[in-house]
Amino acid sequence: MAKALFVLTLWLCTSLSTLAATPPKKPPTWGELASEQQRILAPLSDDWDNFEPQRKRNWIGIAKRYPNMKPDEQARVQRRMQAWAKLTPKERDAARARYKKMEKLPQQRKEGLKGQWEEYNRLPEQERRKLGSTPRKPSAAAPKVKPPATASPEQTAPPEVAPAPGPDR
Amino acid sequence: MNEQQIAYRIKQCLNRGLELDAGKLVRLKAAREQALARQRVESRIPVLAWAGNIIGKSGGPSALVPRVLLPMAVLILGLIAINHWRDSQLAAEIEEIDAAVLTGDLPLDAYLDKGFDAWLKHSSY
Numbered sequence: 001m002a003k004a005l006f007v008l009t010l011w012l013c014t015s016l017s018t019l020a021a022t023p024p025k026k027p028p029t030w031g032e033l034a035s036e037q038q039r040i041l042a043p044l045s046d047d048w049d050n051f052e053p054q055r056k057r058n059w060i061g062i063a064k065r066y067p068n069m070k071p072d073e074q075a076r077v078q079r080r081m082q083a084w085a086k087l088t089p090k091e092r093d094a095a096r097a098r099y100k101k102m103e104k105l106p107q108q109r110k111e112g113l114k115g116q117w118e119e120y121n122r123l124p125e126q127e128r129r130k131l132g133s134t135p136r137k138p139s140a141a142a143p144k145v146k147p148p149a150t151a152s153p154e155q156t157a158p159p160e161v162a163p164a165p166g167p168d169r
Numbered sequence: 170m171n172e173q174q175i176a177y178r179i180k181q182c183l184n185r186g187l188e189l190d191a192g193k194l195v196r197l198k199a200a201r202e203q204a205l206a207r208q209r210v211e212s213r214i215p216v217l218a219w220a221g222n223i224i225g226k227s228g229g230p231s232a233l234v235p236r237v238l239l240p241m242a243v244l245i246l247g248l249i250a251i252n253h254w255r256d257s258q259l260a261a262e263i264e265e266i267d268a269a270v271l272t273g274d275l276p277l278d279a280y281l282d283k284g285f286d287a288w289l290k291h292s293s294y
Binding site: 054057058061062065069073076077080081083084087091092094095096098099100101102103113114116117120123128129130131132133134 | 260267270273275282284292
């Protein structure tokens with residue numbers, strides 16, 4: 001009995017240490033991605049191999065959701081992917097935090113956000129600056145993207161960023 | 170008559186002096202050595218008793234496995250599992266948010282612009 005327990009414990013300990021010591025499966029390099037994944041994540045092809053493992057997993061997860069997205073959502077992902085990836089981790093975290101905050105708004109207000117964004121962009125540049133607005137990254141507004149074949153109809157979609165002409169853009 | 174009283178009686182008899190034959194002396198010597206040997210074993214027990222609650226008084230070192238190592242291994246396994254679970258939850262949440270930000274009605278700039286955030290707050294956010 002004691003011997004069996006000892007063996008069990010030993011086995012538990014060794015399996016635990018190997019579990020703790022072995023890093024999780026290495027995510028694929030660009031070349032190792034399935035062709036379907038490459039097609040979806042094409043805008044990231046140049047930067048992919050520099051991504052840290054967790055980011056690769058994140059993008060692979062998004063690529064998995066991609067086929068279930070509506071065509072206009074797929075087009076948005078294609079347009080925004082590169083800009084999102086080019087942001088610094090801090091900027092992405094801040095954006096996620098703002099998204100979470102906006103998600104908590106009542107439905108009615110959430111629906112009005114697009115209109116409010118457009119309204120905000122109609123404010124004079126100086127006023128927006130006063131509120132803390134910083135010059136936007138041009139890449140976030142209009143990234144140059146090679147969209148996948150299936151996304152071609154959405155290529156003609158209007159630019160997603162509301163017009164905000166200003167010397168800093 | 171308890172043990173102490175018997176011992177006292179024996180001591181008194183011995184003090185008075187005994188004339189014992191060789192056979193009895195040998196048996197007495199053997200009994201003494203046996204008693205001493207037992208005492209040596211017993212004297213170790215207080216040391217073990219220090220950890221008695223953990224190791225177990227009757228089981229000795231063999232009880233170390235079921236009473237200490239096994240729960241410890243289970244605890245560590247539990248902690249590692251919780252850690253993995255928390256990491257995967259966090260990763261899933263980030264993926265969920267990223268997918269929503271990338272597909273949503275609002276452009277990326279809306280989430281990046283501190284001014285918009287402040288402006289929304291200003292207009293009864």
